Amino acid sequence: MSSPAARERDVAGRDRVGGPVIDIDVHEMLTSVSELAPYLEEPWRSRITMPDGWQGLPGFPYSYPQVGGLARADAVLDDGAPAGSSYGRMREQVLDAYPLEHAILTGLFHPTDIGVQPEFALALASAYNDWLIANWLAKDDRLLASIAVAAQYPEEAAREIDRVGDHPQVVQVMLPATSRDVLGRAFYAPLYEAAVRNDLAVAFHQTNDTHTAAGLPPYYIEWHTAIPQVWQSQLIGLVFNGMFDRLPDLRVAMIEGGWTWLPSLLWRLDLNYRSLRREVPWVKRMPSDYVRENVGFSSQPMEYPDDPRHLYRMFEMVGSDRFLMFSTDYPHWDFDAPDRAIPPAFPADVRRKILYDNAADFYRLR
Amino acid sequence: MCRLGELRPGDFRVLSTGSRELLVVRTGDESFAAVPNACPHQGARLSDGRVERIWTARDGRLHEALERFAVVCPWHNFEFDLSTGCPPYSDGERCRPRLRRHEVLVEGEDVVLYT
Numbered sequence: 001m002s003s004p005a006a007r008e009r010d011v012a013g014r015d016r017v018g019g020p021v022i023d024i025d026v027h028e029m030l031t032s033v034s035e036l037a038p039y040l041e042e043p044w045r046s047r048i049t050m051p052d053g054w055q056g057l058p059g060f061p062y063s064y065p066q067v068g069g070l071a072r073a074d075a076v077l078d079d080g081a082p083a084g085s086s087y088g089r090m091r092e093q094v095l096d097a098y099p100l101e102h103a104i105l106t107g108l109f110h111p112t113d114i115g116v117q118p119e120f121a122l123a124l125a126s127a128y129n130d131w132l133i134a135n136w137l138a139k140d141d142r143l144l145a146s147i148a149v150a151a152q153y154p155e156e157a158a159r160e161i162d163r164v165g166d167h168p169q170v171v172q173v174m175l176p177a178t179s180r181d182v183l184g185r186a187f188y189a190p191l192y193e194a195a196v197r198n199d200l201a202v203a204f205h206q207t208n209d210t211h212t213a214a215g216l217p218p219y220y221i222e223w224h225t226a227i228p229q230v231w232q233s234q235l236i237g238l239v240f241n242g243m244f245d246r247l248p249d250l251r252v253a254m255i256e257g258g259w260t261w262l263p264s265l266l267w268r269l270d271l272n273y274r275s276l277r278r279e280v281p282w283v284k285r286m287p288s289d290y291v292r293e294n295v296g297f298s299s300q301p302m303e304y305p306d307d308p309r310h311l312y313r314m315f316e317m318v319g320s321d322r323f324l325m326f327s328t329d330y331p332h333w334d335f336d337a338p339d340r341a342i343p344p345a346f347p348a349d350v351r352r353k354i355l356y357d358n359a360a361d362f363y364r365l366r
Numbered sequence: 367m368c369r370l371g372e373l374r375p376g377d378f379r380v381l382s383t384g385s386r387e388l389l390v391v392r393t394g395d396e397s398f399a400a401v402p403n404a405c406p407h408q409g410a411r412l413s414d415g416r417v418e419r420i421w422t423a424r425d426g427r428l429h430e431a432l433e434r435f436a437v438v439c440p441w442h443n444f445e446f447d448l449s450t451g452c453p454p455y456s457d458g459e460r461c462r463p464r465l466r467r468h469e470v471l472v473e474g475e476d477v478v479l480y481t
Binding site: 186242245246274275276277278281282284285286289 | 421422423426427429430438442443444445453454455456460
């Protein structure tokens with residue numbers, strides 16, 4: 001339970017936000033993979049329940065130096081269950097603590113990361129989605145969901161999207177910010193076509209298996225600083241493999257990968273398009289146009305420059321203030337508070353866009 | 367500038383006018399383009415690059431050549447659509463850098479530019 005002081009802080013926070021909030025990155029967690037057993041048919045169920053059963057997705061190679069581990073310390077549960085696995089604690093610490101109209105659940109379960117046994121990965125994705133609908137979406141109308149898929153079989157992933165994509169609280173398909181493949185390749189097109197067919201966005205988020213451009217550096221601080229490289233690579237892949245030309249209505253959310261690199265990447269995309277377009281003539285517009293019109297970014301982790309006005313100038317450099325969508329990343333250690341994360345130097349209308357309007361438009365929630 | 371029969375579509379010739387050079391390209395049966403032989407980006411001689419039909423794609427994946435021609439700069443490979451002076455698919459505000467085009471007329475067998 002939160003302390004009285006924490007509850008007072010939260011009440012003050014609600015008042016400071018100044019209007020409704022949409023939080024696009026809240027992690028619901030399994031207590032253990034055995035929770036999926038009731039949602040699996042054989043032969044897959046016993047792969048989990050048997051002695052020496054499957055232990056879960058690839059583990060994280062780093063030990064966490066943070067005081068609460070992966071979670072913010074006050075979100076750690078007393079019973080040892082993973083932070084984010086308790087709906088009650090989530091409601092207390094984020095859903096009710098701030099004026100959240102919606103929280104988009106992003107999980108941390110990425111069957112695409114299973115490099116082996118692709119049929120098992122497909123079954124796990126379906127089981128996870130059924131577990132998510134029964135154990136989270138049914139409890140609270142404010143919760144919206146990202147569904148899991150196993151992208152290694154794009155046609156099967158598309159069938160899974162068609163199976164659960166019409167649930168009224170499902171708003172996007174989750175993909176890993178993976179360093180192992182370019183998920184914008186034409187091979188994966190059926191998956192994106194299914195997302196568009198079901199009016200869902202497609203999101204990228206880091207996983208335990210995300211590597212930097214230099215692999216796994218010695219320290220967690222290096223990894224955490226460098227991983228935005230992977231979102232950049234995936235975005236470059238989507239543009240130059242022509243996924244936005246193939247699917248003009250495709251909406252892509254880049255979640256927790258940073259956003260202040262965007263001006264540099266847009267300039268570099270457009271410069272290289274001027275030089276090397278002849279290699280990819282299926283790309284019919286300037287790359288930065290696709291990014292401005294089809295791609296949204298989460299705000300967390302909000303950068304913290306010495307002069308916050310420099311952060312505000314990013315919008316002018318990008319040429320838009322509609323791409324940035326607020327996120328807390330609850331329950332993780334680098335949680336951004338809705339009332340504190342956006343610098344006071346930002347104009348009130350831009351704050352409102354970040355906290356609510358941009359996500360409402362991107363996810364078609366109005 | 368030249369006689370009509372001297373250049374086939376896609377062929378070009380460099381003409382000097384005082385201190386400037388012009389690149390004259392035959393872009394169709396009765397059409398020519400004349401542009402400065404200096405890239406507006408960083409000044410390279412465009413005649414050291416390549417004139418080719420503009421690449422597009424069929425079925426979202428297969429290279430296919432348009433009828434229109436572009437000149438490709440030898441440095442950086444910036445492309446300029448010789449019918450517009452703009453990079454392909456970069457019209458309007460995105461036409462940057464722009465290659466200034468001079469009007470070229472075909473008068474009988476003569477290809478003529480009036481300045």
